[in-house]
Amino acid sequence: GLLRLRADIARNAQVTNNLAQVKSETDTAEQSLETATQLMDRITSLAAQGANGTETASQRASIAQEVGGLLDQLIGLSQTTVQGRFVFSGDQDQLPQYQVNLVNANGVDRLTTPTATRQVQDASGVTFRVGLTAQDIFDHRNPDDSLAADNVFAAVNSLRVSLLNNDQPGIMTALNSLHQAGDYLNTQLAFYGSVQSRISQATDFAAKQKTQLQIDLGAILDADITQAALQLTQGSTQLNTALSAEARLPHTSLFDFLA
DSSP states (O other): OHHHHHHHHHHHHHHHHHHHHHHHHHHHHHHHHHHHHHHHHHHHHHHHHHHSTTOOHHHHHHHHHHHHHHHHHHHHHHTOEETTEETTSTTOTTSOSEEEOTTSTTSEEEOOOOOOOOEEEOTTSOEEEOOOOHHHHHSOBOTTSOBOTTOHHHHHHHHHHHHHTTOHHHHHHHHHHHHHHHHHHHHHHHHHHHHHHHHHHHHHHHHHHHHHHHHHHHHHHHHHHHHHHHHHHHHHHHHHHHHHHHHHSOOOOHHHHHO
């Protein structure tokens, strides 16, 4: 009925608004990871340069400085915000998950350990996951919480330390880790690409559903107007009939009988 349609239209509008908000966050997250993959390409190139046997300790120290700057940029990307929310901080989105601490093996302090349980609903009622945490992306861990072989932060910081120490075998090891970390980071980027596609499909579906709901609402309203017009016509006809009948009644009074 009419009430159900109005409720469906309101729900569709809310779903559309939610999808628009999530799209903004997802697009920003995807752009951040695109930048991160570019930084990783540059870092891997620097690792290959540093692994060259002709490089001097001074040259490697200079490369280490650039790598340190790129690590800072990666940490900055892990702190990406949209409208005051840290998009890679999962369910604790008011705080960044990481900050710089070069004393640690991965070059960072982990400030929080959130999960990312947020989901969004499409117009058909199906929900899907829309985000990852900074740990999921940049600080991959083993089940025992030790640093995984494809940990982005750890691979980059390991390269920086090896360069500073003029440690060619260490640089070679870090280069191998960087290849693994780069592949892992691309997998996380692909996740956001799939979410973008899902949001686009959900938004298109919501738009089509909105059009159909408006058509259905218009049909009901037109039917109601037609019915109201019919009832008005019938009422008018009945009133006219009654008035006509009354006009045909004899108009006599007591004086007519007395006469």
